[in-house]
Amino acid sequence: MTTTVASGPTPVMNRLISRTVEKRRPLSVHFDLTYRCNERCLHCYLDHDDHGELTTAECIAVMEDLASAGTLFLTFSGGEIFLRPDLYEILAAARRLHFDVSLKTNALLVTTERAARLREFGVRRVQISVYSDVPQVHDAITKVSGSLQRTLAAIPLLLEQGLQVKLACPLMQENLLAYRGVMALAEKLGIPYVLDLTITPMMDGSGGPLAHRASVSSLLPVLQDPRLHACKPQPSARVNRVVESSLASLGSAVSSGNSAYEDLPCSAGHNSCYISPYGDVFPCVQLPQAAGNLRRERFSDIWYHAPQLERLRGIRESHLPVCSRCQIRSYCERCPGLALMEGGDLLGAYERACELAEQKARLAGVLDPVSSLHKESRAASLRENSGNEIASLVTDTSPN
Amino acid sequence: MNTASVLWQKNPALAWREIDNATVIISPNDSVMHELNDTGSFLWKNIDGYKSAADLAALLAENYEVAPDIALADIQSLLEEMSSRKLIAPVQAAVGESR
Numbered sequence: 001m002t003t004t005v006a007s008g009p010t011p012v013m014n015r016l017i018s019r020t021v022e023k024r025r026p027l028s029v030h031f032d033l034t035y036r037c038n039e040r041c042l043h044c045y046l047d048h049d050d051h052g053e054l055t056t057a058e059c060i061a062v063m064e065d066l067a068s069a070g071t072l073f074l075t076f077s078g079g080e081i082f083l084r085p086d087l088y089e090i091l092a093a094a095r096r097l098h099f100d101v102s103l104k105t106n107a108l109l110v111t112t113e114r115a116a117r118l119r120e121f122g123v124r125r126v127q128i129s130v131y132s133d134v135p136q137v138h139d140a141i142t143k144v145s146g147s148l149q150r151t152l153a154a155i156p157l158l159l160e161q162g163l164q165v166k167l168a169c170p171l172m173q174e175n176l177l178a179y180r181g182v183m184a185l186a187e188k189l190g191i192p193y194v195l196d197l198t199i200t201p202m203m204d205g206s207g208g209p210l211a212h213r214a215s216v217s218s219l220l221p222v223l224q225d226p227r228l229h230a231c232k233p234q235p236s237a238r239v240n241r242v243v244e245s246s247l248a249s250l251g252s253a254v255s256s257g258n259s260a261y262e263d264l265p266c267s268a269g270h271n272s273c274y275i276s277p278y279g280d281v282f283p284c285v286q287l288p289q290a291a292g293n294l295r296r297e298r299f300s301d302i303w304y305h306a307p308q309l310e311r312l313r314g315i316r317e318s319h320l321p322v323c324s325r326c327q328i329r330s331y332c333e334r335c336p337g338l339a340l341m342e343g344g345d346l347l348g349a350y351e352r353a354c355e356l357a358e359q360k361a362r363l364a365g366v367l368d369p370v371s372s373l374h375k376e377s378r379a380a381s382l383r384e385n386s387g388n389e390i391a392s393l394v395t396d397t398s399p400n
Numbered sequence: 401m402n403t404a405s406v407l408w409q410k411n412p413a414l415a416w417r418e419i420d421n422a423t424v425i426i427s428p429n430d431s432v433m434h435e436l437n438d439t440g441s442f443l444w445k446n447i448d449g450y451k452s453a454a455d456l457a458a459l460l461a462e463n464y465e466v467a468p469d470i471a472l473a474d475i476q477s478l479l480e481e482m483s484s485r486k487l488i489a490p491v492q493a494a495v496g497e498s499r
Contacts, residue, residue, distance in 0.1 A: 012435045016424055025419050072417040072424060100415035100426045122413055124428040162429065 016072075020271035021264070024313070025070035026303055028272040030285055033059065033090065034079040035277055039106050039142040041129075043172050043209045045202045046079065053277040056086040058295070060093040062275065065299035067097040077104035079277070082114070091121035100124055104168070108147060110154035119161035126158050127194075130167045131174075133181030141174055155189060167193040171222065172212040179222065195228070197356075201341050203288050216355040223363055265320075265336045269312040273303070283312050287337030287346075312336070315347065322349040326372035331364065332357035349373035404472065407491040408456075408479055409449035414487060418445070425487060434487065439464060443475065449491050453479055 020027040034053055035046045054062065066074065074094060081087055081103060094101050102125040103118070118126070128151060132138045138148035158165050169175075169182040179195050186193035199213040222228070264270055268284035269291075275281055279294035281302045291309045292302035303309065315336070318324050323334060326349070334353045336346050343350030354371035361369035370378070410416075416425040421438040436444055442463065443456055451459075456479075457472035466474075482488045 010433060012424065012433045015435070016419070019420060019422065023420050027419070067417070070417060070419040072415065072419070072426075098414070098416050100428075122415065122428055124415070124426070124431065164431065 017267075017271065020070065021267070024304070025271060026066065026273055026299075027071060028073040028075075028267070029066055029071045029275060030075045030077060030272070031059075031062070031275045032077050032079060032277050032285070033081050033084045033087070036083045037078060037080045037106075038083065038108055039080070039144050039147060041131075041143070042141050042174060043170060043199050043212045045200050045209055047203070048079065051278060053084075054279050054294070056089050058279065059086075059090050062279070062294050062299060063090075063093055063097055063099070065294075067099065069300050069303060072100055073102070074099040075102040075104060080109070081105055082109035088117055088121065091118070091123065095122040102127065104129075106142070106147070107151045107154035107158075108144070110157055112157050115154070115157040115161045115163070118158070118163060123163060125164040125166065127166045127168050128155065130169055130182055130185070132169075132178035133185045134178065137175050137178050141172075152185075155191075159189070159191070165189075165191045167191065168196065169193060170196045170199065171214060171219075172199050173214050173218070174212060176214050176218060177221065180225075183227065195222070197222070198286075198335070198338070200286055200338065205288070205341060213352075216352070216359050219356075220359070223359060263316045263318055265315055265317055265334070268336065269309045273309075281306070283309060284337055286335055287312075287340065289340070312346075320347050320349075322372045322376065326357075328357050328361040328366060328369045328371055331360040331366075331369070332371070403476060403480075404454040404457075405452045407449060407452050408447050408483075408488045409491050410444070410447055411487055411489060416444070427486065429486075432485070434485070440478075443478070447488055 016027065019025070034050070035048055036050055037044070037046070037048050040048075063074070076087075076090070076094075078084075082105060084090070091101065101121075101123045103123055104127045107126075107128045130138065130148070130151060131141045132148070135146075135148045138151075139145055142148075155165055167182055167186050169179055171179055182193055182195075197214070197219065199209050201207045201210055266284070268287055273281055273283055273291075274285040274287075275294065280290040281292050281294060281299065282288060282290055289308050291306035294302070317329075323329060323332070326332065332353055333356070334349070338353070339348050339350050340346045342352060349372065351373070354373045357371055358369045358374070411427075413428055414425050415428065416423060418441050421441055423436040423441040423444050425434040425436070425444075426432070427434075439460070443460065446456055446459055453472060453476045457468060457475045460466055460471040460475065461468040464471075479488065483490075
């Protein structure tokens with residue numbers, strides 16, 4: 001579940017999404033510049049050793065390809081991006097190429113000077129991970145003493161520069177109810193926040209971080225919290241209708257409608273993708289099937305021709321073998337990547353999503369909600385039991 | 401002031417991208433998103449710090465079936481609006497006025 005108090009789609013954004021999905025343009029790219037980090041978060045899915053990060057020149061060449069391919073929204077993340085000594089060179093190139101740039105950081109290394117440089121290089125948004133407003137809770141997750149204090153100290157520095165700041169709070173066993181404090185903190189600062197219940201396996205598929213995942217039953221207080229359900233998305237970008245209508249008199253209007261986005265599991269591989277610090281291109285950070293490597297191929301060759309992406313683009317929700325029949329599908333936030341990592345099948349259902357959907361449906365008043373996956377497993381169990389009974393009867397009635 | 405001779409440049413702080421003949425522009429200060437259709441995108445590409453409304457109108461008339469006087473009127477109106485939205489700015493008022 002992802003709950004946010006900001007970033008709602010606008011008509012321009014809706015048209016942009018439709019157009020880019022239809023034409024397969026990589027509108028939005030998440031680019032991890034490093035997996036190195038100065039925190040060691042309990043739930044982190046990354047290997048923090050440097051296995052050969054893209055050089056500055058390679059990063060800039062990748063960005064030039066992305067700009068040519070139509071990428072507008074570029075998110076730099078990590079690891080911790082401020083550990084890249086060439087961060088400002090990369091940001092300067094991003095500005096020259098006219099990207100809309102967002103950063104994800106733990107903000108430990110943000111200073112007044114660095115915040116000013118982010119502004120200078122046109123960064124628009126900064127998302128900061130905060131696990132609790134209680135230092136002991138936050139610091140126990142990051143394993144860095146004093147980290148909450150340093151992270152929180154950075155926020156006003158960024159806000160003073162006019163940057164948009166958002167708090168991101170992944171929820172796990174160790175901070176399950178801390179979201180209340182993070183919400184209050186965000187409200188006090190007047191900034192948006194996002195809560196995330198997604199704790200994923202390591203990128204190599206091993207399940208270390210999953211040991212920290214909160215059980216679905218323990219999430220009940222979060223799922224029931226009326227304040228979260230009251231959160232209405234607010235537009236992050238308003239439409240300049242005047243300019244739009246004025247331009248319409250000079251030529252044909254842009255395409256409208258959003259039918260191109262319907263029936264897709266998500267945006268991964270359609271108009272968004274993920275690039276690792278080593279140049280691997282994935283449909284999404286949560287879908288670890290590399291489609292190619294930018295040290296060997298150009299981005300556009302990977303984006304338009306990789307079989308992994310072509311296959312992904314062919315998937316439709318209505319064709320999913322189990323989930324398309326599910327009666328509580330509307331309560332489900334199935335992720336294809338997690339379906340692959342946790343269930344072993346990109347097209348399949350997986351336990352966590354089904355449990356969460358059932359819980360949400362129950363809270364919404366659905367009587368005895370059962371996902372298709374659980375219905376099928378119950379039916380299989382019944383068949384097995386009834387088969388055993390028949391065998392038992394046959395045995396009983398056999399003449400001795 | 402002869403506004404037709406003012407030279408215009410893009411606001412360098414903007415994020416923007418032309419995707420399939422439409423251009424989306426985002427102002428980082430206020431996060432307002434603007435959208436230009438194909439003709440608007442054509443003009444946007446040509447707002448380079450060296451062209452005036454008259455130059456842009458001539459280009460538009462040359463590349464699209466628009467009468468020069470209509471093109472100029474539309475473009476002047478559009479440039480004023482873009483300027484008021486801080487998407488573009490005169491290169492230097494003094495330079496523009498002296499042309």
